[in-house]
Each structure stands twice: as C-alpha cells, then as structure tokens.
Amino acid sequence: MTSERLYRSKQSPFKVLEQMQLDQFGKFDPKILNILVNELSTFSVGTKVELTNGQVGEIVFIDPYSLTRPMVKMDESDEIITLTKRTDLFIENILT
Numbered sequence: 001m002t003s004e005r006l007y008r009s010k011q012s013p014f015k016v017l018e019q020m021q022l023d024q025f026g027k028f029d030p031k032i033l034n035i036l037v038n039e040l041s042t043f044s045v046g047t048k049v050e051l052t053n054g055q056v057g058e059i060v061f062i063d064p065y066s067l068t069r070p071m072v073k074m075d076e077s078d079e080i081i082t083l084t085k086r087t088d089l090f091i092e093n094i095l096t
Contacts, residue, residue, distance in 0.1 A: 001016040001019075002016055012049075012092055012093060012094060013040065013094065014069075014070075014090065015068075015090050015091065015092075017037050018068040018090075020033060021033065021037065021068070037067050037068065038067065044059050044070065045059055045060065045061070045062060045070075046058060046059065047059045047094060047095075048095040048096075049091045049092075049093065049094055049095060050091070050092050050093040050095060051072065051081070051089050051091060051092055052088075052089050052090045052091075052092045053089060055074050055075075055076070056074070056075050056076075056095065057072040057073050057074040057075055057081070058072065058073050059071070059072055060073045060080065063084060066083075069082075069083035069084040070083060071083070072091075
C-alpha cells in the first residue's frame with residue numbers, strides 16, 4: 001500500500017495504518033496491528049512531512065490514542081495543526 005503500483009498510487013504509511021485500523025476486524029490480528037502502530041509511531045517525532053494540502057511541517061507530538069493523526073508544526077507559519085481535529089488533512093508524504 002505504501003509502494004507505487006500500476007493500478008494505484010502509493011499512500012503514506014500514516015494513511016495506510018489508519019486504513020488498516022479501520023478495516024482490522026476479520027482482516028488483521030488486533031494485537032499485532034496495535035504493536036505495529038505503536039512501534040512505527042515512536043520513530044516519527046521530528047519527521048518532516050507533507051500534508052494533503054501541500055504544506056510541509058514537522059511532527060511534534062503523537063497522541064497515544066490516535067497514533068496515525070499527529071500534531072504537525074508547519075514550516076512557513078509555525079502553526080501547529082492537530083490532525084485529529086483536521087479530518088480533511090492527512091500526511092501525504094514523509095520527507096527525507
């Protein structure tokens with residue numbers, strides 16, 4: 001899901017994990033999925049990301065109750081966007 005395919009474009013890991021959490025019943029072992037989400041989110045504070053609106057920022061906080069929807073400090077404005085409250089935005093790309 002995070003790789004480019006002929007039949008669909010790649011998605012960010014955060015969006016994929018959120019979709020996996022929504023679809024977990026009958027598809028994924030909830031214990032394993034929770035471990036995966038927890039482990040992947042611990043490496044994300046300080047990561048540069050691009051949001052679906054094209055803005056670039058840095059992850060500054062990850063809510064333990066919503067690991068795929070972190071707080072992002074925008075580079076241009078220093079505004080902090082809480083993705084749990086901005087359901088219209090997703091992390092589109094992780095920048096290196």
